[in-house]
Amino acid sequence: MEIRHLGGDTWYFPGRVNVGLFRHGGGAWLVDSGLDDDAGRKIARHLEEEGTTLRRIVTTHSNADHCGANAFLHRRTGCSVAATAMEATVMENPTLEPMLLWSAFPFEAIRNKFLQAKASKVDLIIANSGAFDESGLEAVPLPGHFLDMIGVRTPDDVLFTADALFSGEVIEKYGIMFVLDVQGALDTFDRLEATEARWFVPSHAPATEDIGPLVETNRRGMLRIGEMILDCCTDPSSREFIVAAVAERLGLSMTPSEYVLNSAAISAHLTRLARNGALTPAVEEGVLLWRRS
Numbered sequence: 001m002e003i004r005h006l007g008g009d010t011w012y013f014p015g016r017v018n019v020g021l022f023r024h025g026g027g028a029w030l031v032d033s034g035l036d037d038d039a040g041r042k043i044a045r046h047l048e049e050e051g052t053t054l055r056r057i058v059t060t061h062s063n064a065d066h067c068g069a070n071a072f073l074h075r076r077t078g079c080s081v082a083a084t085a086m087e088a089t090v091m092e093n094p095t096l097e098p099m100l101l102w103s104a105f106p107f108e109a110i111r112n113k114f115l116q117a118k119a120s121k122v123d124l125i126i127a128n129s130g131a132f133d134e135s136g137l138e139a140v141p142l143p144g145h146f147l148d149m150i151g152v153r154t155p156d157d158v159l160f161t162a163d164a165l166f167s168g169e170v171i172e173k174y175g176i177m178f179v180l181d182v183q184g185a186l187d188t189f190d191r192l193e194a195t196e197a198r199w200f201v202p203s204h205a206p207a208t209e210d211i212g213p214l215v216e217t218n219r220r221g222m223l224r225i226g227e228m229i230l231d232c233c234t235d236p237s238s239r240e241f242i243v244a245a246v247a248e249r250l251g252l253s254m255t256p257s258e259y260v261l262n263s264a265a266i267s268a269h270l271t272r273l274a275r276n277g278a279l280t281p282a283v284e285e286g287v288l289l290w291r292r293s
Contacts, residue, residue, distance in 0.1 A: 001042045006199045006207060008156035013043065017065050018203050020152065020160045024135045027055035030079075031152045031160045032203065033069035036113050040069030044076050056124070058137060059083040060162035061149035062090035062097065064113060066203065070120035080123035082132060084139075086147040088122035101260040109256040126150075142192075144185025145178065157198040164188050165214050167205035171221040175250035176262045182222065182272040189219050226269050229290075233279055236289035242266055 003021070005011050011021040012031075019039075020031030028047055033040055047054055054077040059067045062083070070081055070091070083091055090096045098106035098115045106116075126132040128141040128150050140151035142164040152160045164185070166177055179185045192200075193215045200211040208214060228249060232242045243266050247254060254262060270290055273279040279290045 001046045006158045010154045010156040010158040012201055018201055022154050028052045029055060029135050030057045032060055032066040033057050033073055035065045035068040037072040040072035044073060054079040056080045056082055058152055061146040062087040064115055064117035067091050067120050068117040071118040081120055082124040082126050083122050084128050084148040084150060085125050088125055091120040091122055094119055101264050110260055115257055142188050144181050144188045146180055159197040160201045162203050165202045165218050168217045170204050175252050176225055176265050177221055178261050178265050179268050182268045189215050229269050233290050233292050236291040238287050238289055239266060
């Protein structure tokens with residue numbers, strides 16, 4: 001399994017989801033674990049071959065691709081798991097993720113490993129800011145993407161930024177970045193842009209020493225969706241119409257999983273636009289419509 005050194009005791013496993021590794025006192029701490037048992041098996045095998053004991057997984061947030069290997073690694077190594085309280089609730093009750101996206105008990109097509117991880121017991125509830133155990137790792141609040149997502153800064157001045165930022169390639173491919181709080185995400189962009197670190201490691205982009213260009217790419221991508229939504233609401237429009245219109249404009253074809261993710265993200269943009277006074281919601285003939293104010 002490929003592993004890259006970022007300085008001192010900090011490493012990461014590059015992949016579809018970058019997984020952080022920090023060594024301390026003869027043990028290892030992970031930042032997230034990956035999508036599924038296969039990802040966990042590769043990590044466990046690597047640590048076993050080098051004789052390192054996995055002590056703890058620090059989970060940045062409860063999206064399935066970040067905690068999907070937690071249960072496997074806990075069984076295999078006996079490690080503990082740390083997360084913020086709201087994220088821990090979803091990790092221990094993973095049906096909540098597709099339920100949140102669908103607003104009801106989820107149908108089978110969205111109960112898959114991409115939206116519903118295996119249940120993961122959380123042993124340590126941590127605050128979203130500051131040091132939380134003997135490792136010297138520090139939680140950094142990164143609001144916007146999910147319920148109470150954190151980044152993790154290591155004593156080697158490496159900041160793992162979770163899903164606060166995506167690569168330009170990911171944004172181009174999927175078009176609509178998943179987000180629950182658009183204003184929170186925009187504020188996080190500003191904070192990251194002003195943050196200093198030796199290395200920044202997004203979960204879905206290569207590690208970089210200069211986060212500025214990636215922040216700007218994400219800011220443009222986020223604001224572009226808001227502008228598209230406003231264009232859709234020249235006439236009063238439903239969320240379903242807006243989702244379809246934005247998808248057509250971006251050339252997206254969607255699976256049921258992608259549809260509920262995009263619908264939730266569009267809802268987050270509608271919330272911000274309504275708070276800013278740009279859109280007003282109203283129910284007409286049984287349909288919730290959004291019109292430009």
